Amino acid sequence: MRNIIFLIILLGLFACTNKKEKNNGKMAIKANFQKALSCEDKIENFKINKSEDSVLSNDIQYINDSVLKGKFKLDISRYESKDIQKKCLPNIIKKDLFYEYPVEGDINFIKDFKNLGDLDGDKKNDSVFILPGLNWCEEGQSYYFTNNKIPRIQTESNCCHTESIFSIGDIDENGGNEIAEYNSSCTSNFKAIRIWTLKNSQWKSVGVFTFYYNNGKYKAFEDFHKLYKKISKNKFQFLEISDRKGDGSLIMKWHTIQM
Structure with missing residues (x-):
C-alpha cells in the first residue's frame, strides 16, 4: 500500500x-x-484594437483636422524622431482627452486658444493651446504655440489650462514677449510660477516663484498683473507669496530678476 x-x-x-x-x-x-514585433507592427496593432471613441495620441492628422480644425496646422516631427518612436510608443487615448477643462466651468469640446501677442519678434501674434502627451514617455500635457518655429513647453501635469500662460510683455526688448507659466497640481495650495524667455528658438527659464493659492489677497488669474513689474530693459520684479502665517499675515517678497 x-x-x-x-x-x-x-x-x-x-x-x-x-x-x-x-x-x-x-x-x-x-x-x-x-x-x-517591430514598432510599426505594434502601432498597427494599436490602430486595429482601439475603440471608435479612441485615437493614437500622436495621430497628427486627427489633431489637425478634428481638434485644431484648420485654425493651425501643427508639425510634431521635431518631437517624433525615429529614436523616440522606437523607445516611446503612442498611447491609445479617448478623444475627449484632447480637450481640457477651463479653470471655471465645464468642458465644451472646442479647442481653446489664448492670444499672447508676438513671442518671437516676427510681428505676428502667437497663441497657446494644450495637447496631451504624444507617447507613454511623456508624463503630462504640453503647451503648444500657433507657430511651428516656437517649441512647446512640456509639463508633468495633467491639470493645464490656457489661462495658466500669461504674457508679461517684452522685458528684454528684443521684439518678443516673455511669458509666465502658472504651474498647478490641481490639489496643492502651493503653486509655482515660472518665467520663460525665448532665446535662439529655445525656451529658457529665468525664474521660478512660489504662489500660495489661498493667500486671501491676490487671485492667481484676476490679479496676475499685480505680481510683476518691469524696472528697465532686461530687469523686472516679481512678487513671491510663499506662505500664510497663523495670524493671517502673508510671507511675501519682491524678487528682482536680471535677464
Missing part, C-alpha cells in the same frame, strides 16, 4: 513539472513573439 501511495505522489509531481514546463514554453514563445 505504501508503495502505491509513493507511486501516485511521484506521478503527480511529474505531471505538475511537465505542465509548468509547457506553460513556460508558451510564455517564452509569446514573449519572443512580442519582442519580435
